Amino acid sequence: MAPRSCALCNDARAILKRPKTGQQICKDCFFKVFETEVHNTITEANLFKPGDRVAIGASGGKDSTVLAYVMKTLNERYHYDLELFLLSIDEGITGYRDDSLETVKRNQEQYDMPLKILSYDELYGWTMDRIVSTIGKKNNCTFCGVFRRQALDRGATALHVDHIVTGHNADDIAETVLMNIMRGDIARLGRCTAICTKGEDTIRRSKPFKYAYEKEIVMYAYFKKLDYFSTECIYSPDAYRGHARAFLKDLEAARPSAIIDIIHSGEAFEVKEEIKATQKVQQTCKRCGYMSSNDLCKACTLLEGLERGMSAAVITDRARRKLEAEGPTPADLRTIPFFHPPTASASPAVEVESTA
Numbered sequence: 183m184a185p186r187s188c189a190l191c192n193d194a195r196a197i198l199k200r201p202k203t204g205q206q207i208c209k210d211c212f213f214k215v216f217e218t219e220v221h222n223t224i225t226e227a228n229l230f231k232p233g234d235r236v237a238i239g240a241s242g243g244k245d246s247t248v249l250a251y252v253m254k255t256l257n258e259r260y261h262y263d264l265e266l267f268l269l270s271i272d273e274g275i276t277g278y279r280d281d282s283l284e285t286v287k288r289n290q291e292q293y294d295m296p297l298k299i300l301s302y303d304e305l306y307g308w309t310m311d312r313i314v315s316t317i318g319k320k321n322n323c324t325f326c327g328v329f330r331r332q333a334l335d336r337g338a339t340a341l342h343v344d345h346i347v348t349g350h351n352a353d354d355i356a357e358t359v360l361m362n363i364m365r366g367d368i369a370r371l372g373r374c375t376a377i378c379t380k381g382e383d384t385i386r387r388s389k390p391f392k393y394a395y396e397k398e399i400v401m402y403a404y405f406k407k408l409d410y411f412s413t414e415c416i417y418s419p420d421a422y423r424g425h426a427r428a429f430l431k432d433l434e435a436a437r438p439s440a441i442i443d444i445i446h447s448g449e450a451f452e453v454k455e456e457i458k459a460t461q462k463v464q465q466t467c468k469r470c471g472y473m474s475s476n477d478l479c480k481a482c483t484l485l486e487g488l489e490r491g492m493s494a495a496v497i498t499d500r501a502r503r504k505l506e507a508e509g510p511t512p513a514d515l516r517t518i519p520f521f522h523p524p525t526a527s528a529s530p531a532v533e534v535e536s537t538a
């Protein structure tokens with residue numbers, strides 16, 4: 183049988199089957215179609231304006247490494263006129279994050295982007311290794327998720343950026359839609375497909391890979407020979423998300439468009455006004471200044487639990503009342519440095535890791 187030619191250019195030999203569409207195409211057409219789709223996602227959502235300073239949340243994994251590479255490529259090709267930075271959070275997980283950060287440090291040189299690393303240890307005084315050795319593996323993802331979110335905002339503020347982009351892909355978003363449906367969390371369902379989220383006094387966050395399939399990101403990294411770190415976190419992952427992921431993979435195997443279809447379904451839901459009205463009003467944390475829907479933000483609550491040796495007890499509201507009932511917060515309690523939200527007048531000198 184003669185080699186099949188590319189379904190897009192009809193010229194070169196097809197060497198791969200595109201996971202999203204099943205088309206047999208050549209390598210160059212794959213790069214082009216993948217990059218162009220991301221470019222279209224960015225321009226249709228009007229994500230950036232010329233002169234924006236944009237931090238790429240970089241873990242060293244495939245998604246954020248491909249994101250850094252593609253953002254650099256598109257920024258040059260289409261003259262977005264963005265200043266790009268790499269921002270990494272060091273959770274303090276030996277044998278996982280320390281190795282993946284070495285990858286990010288190489289990416290910094292490969293892509294010629296300034297890198298800032300912010301660690302849980304310097305911000306909270308706790309590494310994930312120490313948290314897990316104290317509380318066990320059961321709820322460690324809760325701590326890590328809350329701590330990471332705030333650390334990213336604080337790192338971005340230190341870089342004086344206007345915008346954070348993350349490597350969340352179409353599979354991640356489709357999983358989240360499924361999880362919110364299965365939990366009946368309609369308020370979150372209404373928000374989880376948004377490409378860009380923007381709090382009152384937080385930095386814009388967006389997901390340029392919202393429509394990019396995980397399989398295509400892996401394929402892109404492979405054919406471009408990008409330098410990334412491919413080990414999963416050594417601590418137990420979110421089990422519920424694991425079920426949604428396995429279910430989604432089954433659906434994708436039967437019909438590849440399932441991932442995009444689920445995202446489109448999520449986008450098409452209309453959330454009733456009275457459900458939107460149940461969302462709590464945002465205020466700032468009385469202790470650390472970070473945005474919060476209660477007097478204390480989640481990170482301060484979790485940190486207080488850790489410091490007072492009641493860590494397992496602070497994940498639910500009821501448990502927090504128990505913490506309060508134990509007595510007043512000790513005066514010498516370790517707290518998170520006060521957060522000063524970004525102001526419009528930014529762009530002084532920026533502290534970044536040296537390339538040396």
Ligand SMILES: [Zn+2]
Pocket residue numbers: 188189190191192193194207208209210211212
């Ligand atoms: Zn082609």
Ligand SMILES: [Zn+2]
Pocket residue numbers: 467468469470471472478479480481482483518
């Ligand atoms: Zn706080």
